[in-house]
Amino acid sequence: MFQKQILIHYGELSTKGKNRKMFQNKMADQIRHKTKDIEKVKVLPHHDFMHVKWNHASYETIIDVLKDVPGIARFEPTYRVEKTMEAIYAKGIELFEAQTFGDNASFKVVAKRSDRTFELDSMMIQSEVGHVIGERFPELHVEMKKANYKLTVSIQRDAAYLSLISVQGMGGLPYGSSGKGMLMLSGGFDSPIAGYQMIKRGLEIEAVHFSSPPYTSPQALEKAKKLTAVLSRYGTPIKFHNVPFAKIQEEIKEHIHEDFSMTVMRRVMLRIMDQLLVKNKAMAIVNGESLGQVASQTLQSMSVINEVTTTPILRPLIAVDKNEIIAIAEKIGTYDISNEPYEDCCTVFAPKKPKTKPKLHTIQEMEAALNIENLVADAVMNTEVMTIDEFYLKEQLAEFDSLL
Amino acid sequence: MFYFDNSATTQPSETVMKVMQEVAINYFANPSSIHFMGEKSKALLNSARQQVAELLDYKESEVYFTSSGTEANNWVFQAVLPALGSLHSDRNKVIISSIEHPSITAQIEMIERMGYIVELAPVDEDGVLDLMALAQLITKDVLILSTMSVNNEVGSIQPLDAIAELLKDYPQIVWHVDGIQSVTTQFENMLNKRIDLLSLSSHKFHSVRGVGILAKRQRVDSEPMLYGGGQESGLRSSTENLPAIVATAKALRLSKESQEIVKPKLNMYREKICQALTHQNWQIYAEQTGSEHIICAALEGVPGEVLVHALAEKSVIVSTTSACSSRKHQTHHTLKAMKIPEAVSTSAIRISMSHTTSDEDITALINAIEVVSQKFNK
Numbered sequence: 122m123f124q125k126q127i128l129i130h131y132g133e134l135s136t137k138g139k140n141r142k143m144f145q146n147k148m149a150d151q152i153r154h155k156t157k158d159i160e161k162v163k164v165l166p167h168h169d170f171m172h173v174k175w176n177h178a179s180y181e182t183i184i185d186v187l188k189d190v191p192g193i194a195r196f197e198p199t200y201r202v203e204k205t206m207e208a209i210y211a212k213g214i215e216l217f218e219a220q221t222f223g224d225n226a227s228f229k230v231v232a233k234r235s236d237r238t239f240e241l242d243s244m245m246i247q248s249e250v251g252h253v254i255g256e257r258f259p260e261l262h263v264e265m266k267k268a269n270y271k272l273t274v275s276i277q278r279d280a281a282y283l284s285l286i287s288v289q290g291m292g293g294l295p296y297g298s299s300g301k302g303m304l305m306l307s308g309g310f311d312s313p314i315a316g317y318q319m320i321k322r323g324l325e326i327e328a329v330h331f332s333s334p335p336y337t338s339p340q341a342l343e344k345a346k347k348l349t350a351v352l353s354r355y356g357t358p359i360k361f362h363n364v365p366f367a368k369i370q371e372e373i374k375e376h377i378h379e380d381f382s383m384t385v386m387r388r389v390m391l392r393i394m395d396q397l398l399v400k401n402k403a404m405a406i407v408n409g410e411s412l413g414q415v416a417s418q419t420l421q422s423m424s425v426i427n428e429v430t431t432t433p434i435l436r437p438l439i440a441v442d443k444n445e446i447i448a449i450a451e452k453i454g455t456y457d458i459s460n461e462p463y464e465d466c467c468t469v470f471a472p473k474k475p476k477t478k479p480k481l482h483t484i485q486e487m488e489a490a491l492n493i494e495n496l497v498a499d500a501v502m503n504t505e506v507m508t509i510d511e512f513y514l515k516e517q518l519a520e521f522d523s524l525l
Numbered sequence: 526m527f528y529f530d531n532s533a534t535t536q537p538s539e540t541v542m543k544v545m546q547e548v549a550i551n552y553f554a555n556p557s558s559i560h561f562m563g564e565k566s567k568a569l570l571n572s573a574r575q576q577v578a579e580l581l582d583y584k585e586s587e588v589y590f591t592s593s594g595t596e597a598n599n600w601v602f603q604a605v606l607p608a609l610g611s612l613h614s615d616r617n618k619v620i621i622s623s624i625e626h627p628s629i630t631a632q633i634e635m636i637e638r639m640g641y642i643v644e645l646a647p648v649d650e651d652g653v654l655d656l657m658a659l660a661q662l663i664t665k666d667v668l669i670l671s672t673m674s675v676n677n678e679v680g681s682i683q684p685l686d687a688i689a690e691l692l693k694d695y696p697q698i699v700w701h702v703d704g705i706q707s708v709t710t711q712f713e714n715m716l717n718k719r720i721d722l723l724s725l726s727s728h729k730f731h732s733v734r735g736v737g738i739l740a741k742r743q744r745v746d747s748e749p750m751l752y753g754g755g756q757e758s759g760l761r762s763s764t765e766n767l768p769a770i771v772a773t774a775k776a777l778r779l780s781k782e783s784q785e786i787v788k789p790k791l792n793m794y795r796e797k798i799c800q801a802l803t804h805q806n807w808q809i810y811a812e813q814t815g816s817e818h819i820i821c822a823a824l825e826g827v828p829g830e831v832l833v834h835a836l837a838e839k840s841v842i843v844s845t846t847s848a849c850s851s852r853k854h855q856t857h858h859t860l861k862a863m864k865i866p867e868a869v870s871t872s873a874i875r876i877s878m879s880h881t882t883s884d885e886d887i888t889a890l891i892n893a894i895e896v897v898s899q900k901f902n903k
Contacts, residue, residue: 339561
């Protein structure tokens with residue numbers, strides 16, 4: 122028998138018909154995965170809700186985990202007590218004591234009795250418990266329709282279960298329930314947020330980073346890895362693909378006029394993405410493009426760049442302003458990492474005035490000077506893969522622990 | 526040897542020295558270098574800074590490393606004061622408590638040459654700031670108020686919470702606290718949120734010499750203390766003394782974590798020592814208001830130096846009131862501010878302890894006090 126439990130309410134998942142079971146299982150799997158180092162937690166998916174049960178860890182520990190699980194609309198910590206009115210009163214008072222009431226706060230008690238042998242019926246439990254709470258907290262008044270606090274008392278066969286507060290979840294869909302995509306992850310502010318938005322929408326993510334050593338620094342690569350670690354908190358450990366891109370940059374610099382180099386570079390990146398997608402059985406490319414933000418993100422640029430692929434390119438930030446992106450970055454903890462001063466593209470290759478309205482046929486003619494097929498195949502073949510989990514950041518600092 | 530001069534300097538702990546050596550050998554790269562070895566050093570430096578910030582309840586960006594406590598104290602008037610002065614030309618006053626360490630008081634002349642008026646805040650006969658008098662001095666003309674947390678000569682604990690209260694209506698006054706003697710047992714006292722600037726010194730808490738800390742709230746402007754390569758956010762250039770900084774961050778953590786054990790232990794020792802001194806007709810200063818680890822006492826008629834040497838013959842190491850002025854035969858600055866007649870104050874010595882002080886040390890000290898006192902009491 123478990124001593125502690127939380128009741129989870131699904132978000133949109135409730136409307137998913139036949140796929141519901143798969144969705145529930147994805148969420149249950151993720152919760153099991155994220156709690157496996159805490160203790161053995163029992164996850165029980167039901168039709169309309171899910172139970173998480175455990176014995177030892179604090180409620181706060183489990184709440185912190187559930188807050189970052191996509192697909193949860195809200196959840197209620199539920200407290201198990203002995204099936205006597207005294208125990209129910211005591212727990213009810215304890216739960217209210219932990220709250221700070223606003224002015225004119227109201228409450229109600231809702232009781233359910235599935236154990237018919239219990240001495241009082243639901244109505245009587247409601248009125249008795251309501252009376253005790255009302256006496257103890259004179260600043261609260263009873264309100265049936267729109268109470269600020271709803272104390273739920275459920276009498277079951279083994280025990281009584283009480284819950285008072287409801288915690289807002291992350292919303293969205295369970296991780297991986299929408300399939301898998303590959304995220305083009307630079308070290309900037311936008312791409313990790315694009316990844317976060319898609320994770321929230323149920324997409325499993327693999328991260329792809331293009332690095333050009335020695336033109337780009339090891340710190341820039343590290344930055345992308347750290348961002349991946351932050352994202353993995355909202356999903357499961359993420360596969361990180363490091364694509365060696367220096368050779369391609371050099372070739373582009375040598376053969377393509379500087380004004381068009383950015384467009385060609387982005388087209389080569391998409392070609393590489395397409396091959397990585399096939400290799401890793403993913404179905405979409407995700408990037409952090411926001412309409413009009415830079416030269417590569419005008420409609421004309423996007424249409425010329427996009428021309429090399431028919432794969433869906435998901436751009437969750439296309440209509441999101443920079444300040445909104447920054448706000449999310451601060452909230453999820455990518456801001457400070459993205460803010461580190463290491464660039465993932467070198468000034469050696471950055472064109473002074475890239476075309477904002479490139480012409481497709483001009484670009485295609487220029488690309489003829491490159492052996493694109495070979496360059497892409499080489500890059501894909503030499504791509505290094507590693508798996509990064511949310512503990513990656515701590516591991517980086519752990520080596521200093523003994524010193525400090 | 527029975528060492529009772531911990532307010533002058535403490536013995537670097539073995540753990541801390543090991544860390545120092547490890548860092549010196551394994552993280553020798555310059556934190557400003559962009560290669561990965563430099564990056565590692567920089568990451569370690571930032572981790573140390575982060576740790577110090579957490580221990581003192583400041584932000585990481587508010588902690589600056591200097592070469593000594595003296596430098597941190599100099600920073601206040603050499604770099605912060607000019608920055609404040611140019612921002613607020615309508616204010617021209619500086620208040621300094623009358624019992625500050627020479628690293629503050631020796632700057633007074635310079636501050637006056639800069640065109641500021643310096644006022645000294647008096648203390649009572651226990652070496653505690655006279656709050657009524659201080660309240661009179663605090664006006665809208667004041668740029669900086671500089672006080673201590675624990676006095677270095679007599680150990681008097683300063684009422685920082687009450688001072689914060691006095692400053693409530695003067696948010697524009699920058700308040701500096703010299704916390705250098707506060708780490709051993711009075712860590713909490715220097716954590717008042719109203720404090721704007723806090724100085725610490727590594728070798729007073731079992732780290733090596735060579736590191737000072739200035740914690741400076743973001744809202745307080747400062748000119749650079751040292752010009753050069755732009756280290757310490759451009760305010761204090763010099764290649765960082767990483768081994769000593771990391772060692773200091775560790776020592777500070779160990780000191781804070783052991784407060785709960787060290788405080789009662791030293792308090793008990795202090796009571797025992799005071800009892801022995803009183804029994805032998807010594808005059809004890811700041812007996813009730815002193816920090817657990819410092820005792821200042823005088824045996825009238827015997828010069829302090831003579832008492833120091835006589836105790837040393839019994840292998841007990843104490844000092845005249847402060848190490849910095851011990852060799853200069855200066856009058857005792859704090860005792861003078863406490864209005865102790867010079868005839869008595871020249872007979873004062875300082876006994877200072879730390880967590881390394883043991884029962885054995887105390888027994889030796891008390892025996893020596895008895896023997897030496899009886900010799901001179903004849």
